[in-house]
Ligand code: AHM
């Protein structure tokens with residue numbers, strides 16, 4: 001077995017990368033290092049599963065009223081412990097907790113995360129992941145308030161995910177393209193495997209939970225029906241479908257080989273804009289996708305432009321290859 005000692009490791013990357021021509025601030029390097037080290041630990045825990053009693057429900061609910069798995073709670077606690085002593089961090093917010101947690105109180109950065117995305121896949125040994133987003137606190141000296149987090153996706157200074165699959169792989173953007181690292185499980189280091197990740201504009205692959213078809217709005221139904229019609233239909237090509245039910249794994253596929261991912265509004269809960277969370281899932285994934293040359297919308301607006309009004313707000317999500325996202329926006333117009 002050849003271990004990739006020639007790859008740039010994450011520490012070297014942080015020390016040498018110059019997104020938009022500027023070195024990464026030391027405080028941001030510290031915070032990213034803390035997040036990434038925690039994900040390395042989490043990858044190890046996830047891989048142990050039943051061997052250390054980590055599978056199954058915790059018997060509790062989160063702020064969204066969803067049943068929590070044991071690993072949801074473990075991941076949340078690990079991430080808080082892993083970053084709480086980081087001096088550049090002012091506070092954090094998690095999909096699993098109702099309120100933000102102040103940390104140092106006077107740091108520059110705010111961290112948001114979905115500690116373990118794709119919870120329904122934990123017990124069946126299918127890829128899951130951690131999604132994170134970093135914002136710059138507008139008034140570093142002022143006491144932390146929930147409203148500090150309510151910034152549009154355009155304010156993100158970094159975002160990424162770590163997918164715990166056959167390999168543990170991270171995608172990261174600092175606002176100047178997307179890079180990917182894979183964890184060397186022997187040394188515990190994340191090693192650079194791809195820079196300048198790009199999403200092809202054109203694709204023949206879509207991802208959506210088809211079991212909800214009868215509940216969708218007309219534009220999404222029309223789009224999917226046209227994909228299903230194949231070469232004889234309006235799109236004049238045969239489409240393939242994939243649905244992993246872990247956003248992090250579905251988006252990883254889109255970043256790796258193109259495609260369009262959708263979790264749209266549906267009429268079962270007409271007053272809810274969608275299932276996925278703007279701050280913990282949609283914004284960081286939209287930042288990555290835009291930085292890789294793709295696009296991301298709620299059907300009408302670009303997700304990155306949405307002004308959040310609630311930490312836990314939900315949003316309809318359509319993201320990936322630009323041609324498909326543009327077509328879906330056109331159908332919604
Ligand atoms: P989670 O954060 O509680 O795991 O929920 C989000 C997940 C996404 O990862 C995925 O795209 C979606 O829920 C799957 O939903 P469904 O089971 O309706 O297909």
Ligand code: MG
Pocket residue numbers: 114116117118247281
């Ligand atoms: Mg999630």
